[in-house]
Amino acid sequence: MTAQQHTFDVVIVGAGGAGLRAALEASRRARTAVITKLYPTRSHTGAAQGGMCAALANVEEDNWEWHTFDTIKGGDYLVDQDAAEIMCREAIEAVYDLEHMGMPFNRTGDGRIDQRRFGGHTHHHGAGAVRRSCFAADRTGHMILQTLFQQNVKQGTVFFDEFYVLDLLLAGDRAAGVVAYELATGELHVFRAKSVVFCTGGYGKMFKITSNAHALTGDGPGVCYRRGVPMEDMEFFQFHPTGLYRLGVLLSEAARGEGGILRNADGEAFMERYAPTIKDLAPRDMVSRAIYSEIREGRGAGPDGDYVYLDVSHLDPGVIDAKLPDITEFARTYLGVEPKKEGVPIQPTAHYAMGGIPTDVDARVVADAANTVIGGLYAAGECACVSVHGANRLGTNSLLDIVVFGKRAGINAAEHAAGVGHVELPEDPAGAVTRMLEGLAGHAEGERAAAIRGDLQVSMDEKAGVYRTETLLKEMEVELASLRERYARVWVQDTSRGYNTDLLEAVELGFLLDLAETLVVSARTRTESRGGHFREDHPARDDKNWLKHSLARRTDSGVRLDYKPVTMTRYEPMERKY
């Protein structure tokens, strides 16, 4: 297969919030291409609902230091504190930047950006909930994605839409480019670049009940992992408390920020027992565990007793229509439930990867525990691990993360490119991708990727979800080995050259299997509970042994784990109570 050749200074992979924010910076400084497997406006940033926190103090007293504290505490002290400080300080400018670009934030009576409460965000270091989230109804992510896309249209950014990046090219310790597969034609393209920025989002599709889009298969982290980049903190995956029952579609925490209450089958507002101070606005990991505790103890609702209710029926109908229109429509459309009159059946849903490609605060990808930088390689957003979210991300901090670190990635990638030349591409740069695709397409019969993926998802929900044990995780490791064997014989039925999504689904499954393995091995090894990682056989946090980031590296004999310290500045770990 011969590949088309392209040369750019900066190549950005992915066009969600992080990629588009990076592109705005990079494309005004350097010759930049954005390569994206979806049309940019299809990216999952658009599904984010509740808001973006920044201590503007528009409606009540607030400051970015409190925001930093909340982020670190919410992340159960696995957050790199220097990175959290940067994010929370730069949040304020990031919100104003978006507003200046045209972002239609909701407004206060005096025309400023309105703010609302959100889980885990407090004033005076946990004294009570604070109104910090800047929002546009319950479609804040949609508006950020549209705004950033609009600005890229204005700037004439070069996009390669529906191109799948399937390999990272390295020359020694530097990035040299990427290899992409063009969906429309099935052709391969080699992009030579001085800087490569991964902004490919999450990988929630390794779970069955998930808020994540079908496209979220971890291609960026998967590509990097196969080229020797370790994956940081993969055991930390966030299960959002309020997914639509059975579907996993997200119902924003904004519902609780506006006064919504979780109730069990008896109608009891059970969060009062788990987090007496901030109740329903406790961080997501705690609320998800509380929901499962209610279900396990027999207080779940429904014929199978396997869900609880999100109740907004007591809110002013006008507030619901003005501030929560989309999520109430989801309940109507998909469950046939009228939220103005009755509770909405919900269950926790796999939502967000705290872990990913390890980077420093300048979005530079690092190769090891000593933070050795890989020249010209950058990552930002959910696919990256800075780490600003630690063991559990606070609501709204993902939209913040993508704009703050997306911007840093774009600037730094362009500045790096200005100071260096292109490096030589390796021999036969598209060879590895060609062999992978031929291997996947080479079976005339067998099992479909969908069947293997379906089994992966069901098992990951059962064995690597909200509650984990040594036994379950070991079972999952064995199962992954068998899924991998099945995958080696996967059948791609579609033999077309163009628009072969059958082939791409098989490719994507390969990334999911790789990343699931890093998650499970990292989770089995971490014998403590922290944030989103809860071990029933080790229910306490263990700072003495485990206040450290994991790094999972691919070897011929499986996943090898390494660890690096958490960067501490001024916040001493303390017990996490709300």
Add this chain to the structure above:
Amino acid sequence: MQVTLRVRRFNPETEAESRIEAYDVPAEPMDRVLDLLHWVKWNVDGSLTFRRSCAHGVCGSDAMLINGANRLACKVLVRELGDQITVEPLRGLPVNKDLVVDMEPFFASYREVLPYLVNDDPAPDTERRQSQKERARFDDTTKCILCAACTTSCPVFWADEEYFGPAAIVNAHRFIFDSRDQGAAQRLTVLNDKEGVWRCRTTFNCTDACPRGIKVTQAIQEVKRALLFRKV
């Protein structure tokens, strides 16, 4: 229940013409049409090709012609359609394969209308002030997800693919009526073009088709009025 799902299939690598293929699909009333398409792709024919991503009506990937109306496959349920369901690609755009159409003409029209905030004044240190009333003025058209359901339901667009179409006008409206924007005159000049708003025949197909409930026809009328009176 059992649904007969008819899908208009077309593979340009092997066929000269499209054809309808029928599948018997096990389904629940609460299943999305997207679930049925996935069932076929994942159990019967892996070559069935369509776009999708979020699966809950916010990314705009899977607009299709479903039982004669433009809908998002992930936002229309079996219980609304019954056991006979026909899915075809959007009209008015070239078909690349099965339900996948070429979106480039659609995005080209979008780019024409300056779909971004125009304001060359130096930005203040904090936000530009905007009253709640000013913000509400363009709220409806900020909901657009660029799925093309409206544009490809428009008879004028079917007859003349040069017509900007409703979605581009909706995105122009979103900025023309934003109090922070200064590009209205420029945008209105573009829309006053022979392929601009005056081609609209007010058939309301676009409003019916919009999965986000945007009052598309009303937005187009407001742009026409702004052109007549050069005042927003």
